Every structure is written in structure tokens, then in C-alpha cells.
Amino acid sequence: MTASLEQLRRCHFGVDLGAARTRVYIRGAGLVVDQPSVAAVNTRTGALIAVGEFAEKMTGRTPGYIRVVRPVSGGTVVDIEMAQRMLRQLLGEKLRRALRRKPRLRAAACTPHEADPLAQRAAIETLVGLGARRVELVDTLIAAGVGCGLPVEQPEATMILVCGAATTQVAVLSLGSIVTAARIAVGGEAVDRAMVQHLRLHHELMLPSQAVRPLQLALSGNGPTANGPTTEVHGRDVATGLARSVKVDTAAVRDAIQTPLTAVIDGIGKVLRDCPPDLVADLADRGIMMVGGSALLPGLDQMLRQATGMPVRIAERPDVCAVLGLGAMLEGKIEPMVLDPLAA
Structure with missing residues (x-):
């Protein structure tokens, strides 16, 4: 990690391209972009209509030509041209002009653990399209560990769980490197689908995508229905197609989302089995640090405590840990541990 830190200190900006949100950190300016990774396009003219939050609000509400x-x-760019256009609009003309004035513009990007060469190439080409002359790739697990304050450079074990929209990554870190890790194809979107499927099967109700978030708040006990066992949701009747509201038992919905969350527990068990015993002993005291936008899923932290018997903590700002860690490395705030060779 020492060599990569030296290279990262020469970078001018960093990008965390996630399936749910795109975040951009500019050295000296901080986090300047934190918007949904969504774009709306006019299929007749090819023009970009909206990006970010406004485009996300248009989901499911557009005419046929939009x-x-x-x-x-899943953390991988699947449409390079559209990702470049989206990033240009999110940055704005003023920031793009400031970046273009940098001599030999360098960029950094977060990539999922063990991303294949095609995924890495897609991330590089996306930032090259913004004018970057060189692009450094940083493992999301390392960046998130730095961003949430874990001592990743020390010779002690720390376990991090990055809960994304499409995937969940879990790893044991020590001496600035990944000892063992696993990538699980379950994320916040899988939990949302489980909620929608439960309402369709048990209540014959089609739940719109915009109604999933209020239901999650009710499950987590942070919403207005925290003291009640039921919450009201609005959707479309499967049989008649008319709008209908139903009272949903939050306990039943909580049981329905346990199935996708079980895969996360299996992934943690696999990582612990592959980890050296000395490091596992460290983890028994330090526990698991949860980061990522889906770390606040209802009951996930409690479920992990019961399944592993280890302490589980959620980072202070779990959704932006990766990009803040990347920014800390760009700013030179992370000092590598220097190992002096012993004299013979």
C-alpha cells in the first residue's frame, strides 16, 4: 500500500462510482458531488434530460420517449459513454474548467474487490473521458476502512463489511492489505425486492419503487410508525389495477427480508474460516465495522451480532466512508507504516 499512497498523493480528484450513488472528492475542496447514479435520456434525440436526484424522481413516471x-x-461501469455524460453534468462547468487547468490531471477511482480487468478498464476509460491523464485504482474495502477510521496500517486485524446496493463485500484487513475477503451478490436492492415480493404474494399489491424507503423507515423504528406493529403502504392492486392502501405487519416483512440477509452471514463465516487464528482472536474483541449505504438496513446489525457473537458497529457516516477514505489518501493524511530492514 506504500507505493499506491505515493501515487494517490499526486491525484487531483477521486470518484466512487456506486450502483446507487456517485460521489466525487476534489483535493483541497472536499466532497463536491453526492448524487444518485441515474440519468434520464430522450430516446428521440439522444439528449440528456436530467441526472442525479431529479432523474431518480422520474423513475417509473416518464413517457415512452424518455x-x-x-x-x-454492482460498482462496475456498464455504459461508459453514459457514465461520462452523467459525471460531466454532476460536476458542472465550473468544476470541470478548474480540473482542466490542472497540469497532467490525475484521478483515482474506487473499484470492488477482485474486480475483473474489464471492470477496471471501464472505470479507467470513464475518468479518461473526463480529461484524466492517469487513473489510479483503489480497492473499495481499503478506502472504506480508511474512511471509517479503522487502523488499517497497523499489524492488527480489523473486519469491515461494505453494504452496497447490489453487492456486499466483507474483508479482514491488516498491515494495509486485505488478508481475506469475500464478495456476496446481495445488497440493498435484494432486500427491496424481497419487500416488494412479500407484498405481492401476501397482499396482492404492486409496490412502487418510491414507497420502499418509507417501509424501510418503519421497519427500522425510525419512522412515524415506530410504536406500532403495522404501517400503511400505497400501491396498485394486482387484480384490478386500481390504487389501494393496505396495513402491513412490519414483523412479517422483517421475516421476509431475512432470506437475502442470510447470504451475508454465510459470507462472513467463509471469511472467518479462511482467516488465520491469531487475527480471528483480534476480531473477537474489535468486532465488525459496517459501512455503505445499505448498512442501515433494518435489523441487519442485530442479526449479525446474534449470528457471529461479535460486536457490530455502524460507522458514523456509513454511506460516504469509501469516498472520504479515498479523499484522505489524496490529501496525504494517511502515513504508511515503514518497516526498516534488520541489519544482518
Whole structure:
């Protein structure tokens, strides 16, 4: 990690292209972009209509000639041209002009653990399209560990769980490197689908995508229905197609989302089995640090405590840990541990 830190200190900006949100950190300016990774396109003219939050609000509400697209899936850029256009609009003309004035513009990007060469190449080409002359790739697990304050450079074990929209990554870190890690194809979107499927099967109700978030708040006990066992949701009747509201038992919905969350527990068990015993002993005291936008899923932290018997903590700002860690490395705030060779 020492060599990569030296290279990162020469970078001018960093990008965390996630399936749910895109974040941009500019050295000296901080976090300047934090918007949904969504773009709306006019299919007749090819013009970009909206990006970010406004484009996300258009999901499911557009006429036939407007298409809402997500150029990033599972942390991997699947549409390079659209990702470049989206990033240009999110940055704005003023920031793009400031970046273009940098001599030999360098960029950094977060990539999922063990991303294949095609995924890495897609991330590089996306930033090259913004004018970057060189692009450094940083593992999301390392960046998130730095961003949430874990001592990743020390010779002690720390376990991090990055809960994304499409995937969940879990790893044990020590001496600035990944000892063992696993990538699980379950994220916040899988939990949302489980909620929608439960309402369709048990209540014959089609739940719109915009109604999933209020239901999550009710499950987590942070919403207005925290003291009640039921919450009211609005959707479309499967049989008649008419609008209908139903009272949903939050306990039943909580049981329905346990199935996708079980895969996360299995992934943690696999990582612990592959980890050296000395490091596992460290983890028994330090526990698991949860980061990522889906770390606040209802009951996930409690479920992990019961399954592993380890302490589980959620980072202070779990959704932006990766990009803040990347920014800390760009700013030179992370000092590598220097190992002096012993004299013979």
C-alpha cells in the first residue's frame, strides 16, 4: 500500500462510482458531488434530460420517449459513454474548467474487490473521458476502512463489511492489505425486492419503487410508525389495477427480508474460516465495522451480532466512508507504516 499512497498523493480528484450513488472528492475542496447514479435520456434525440436526484424522481413516471438509465451496476461501469455524460453534468462547468487547468490531471477511482480487468478498464476509460491523464485504482474495502477510521496500517486485524446496493463485500484487513475477503451478490436492492415480493404474494399489491424507503423507515423504528406493529403502504392492486392502501405487519416483512440477509452471514463465516487464528482472536474483541449505504438496513446489525457473537458497529457516516477514505489518501493524511530492514 506504500507505493499506491505515493501515487494517490499526486491525484487531483477521486470518484466512487456506486450502483446507487456517485460521489466525487476534489483535493483541497472536499466532497463536491453526492448524487444518485441515474440519468434520464430522450430516446428521440439522444439528449440528456436530467441526472442525479431529479432523474431518480422520474423513475417509473416518464413517457415512452424518455428512458431512465443507471450506467453503473454492482460498482462496475456498464455504459461508459453514459457514465461520462452523467459525471460531466454532476460536476458542472465550473468544476470541470478548474480540473482542466490542472497540469497532467490525475484521478483515482474506487473499484470492488477482485474486480475483473474489464471492470477496471471501464472505470479507467470513464475518468479518461473526463480529461484524466492517469487513473489510479483503489480497492473499495481499503478506502472504506480508511474512511471509517479503522487502523488499517497497523499489524492488527480489523473486519469491515461494505453494504452496497447490489453487492456486499466483507474483508479482514491488516498491515494495509486485505488478508481475506469475500464478495456476496446481495445488497440493498435484494432486500427491496424481497419487500416488494412479500407484498405481492401476501397482499396482492404492486409496490412502487418510491414507497420502499418509507417501509424501510418503519421497519427500522425510525419512522412515524415506530410504536406500532403495522404501517400503511400505497400501491396498485394486482387484480384490478386500481390504487389501494393496505396495513402491513412490519414483523412479517422483517421475516421476509431475512432470506437475502442470510447470504451475508454465510459470507462472513467463509471469511472467518479462511482467516488465520491469531487475527480471528483480534476480531473477537474489535468486532465488525459496517459501512455503505445499505448498512442501515433494518435489523441487519442485530442479526449479525446474534449470528457471529461479535460486536457490530455502524460507522458514523456509513454511506460516504469509501469516498472520504479515498479523499484522505489524496490529501496525504494517511502515513504508511515503514518497516526498516534488520541489519544482518
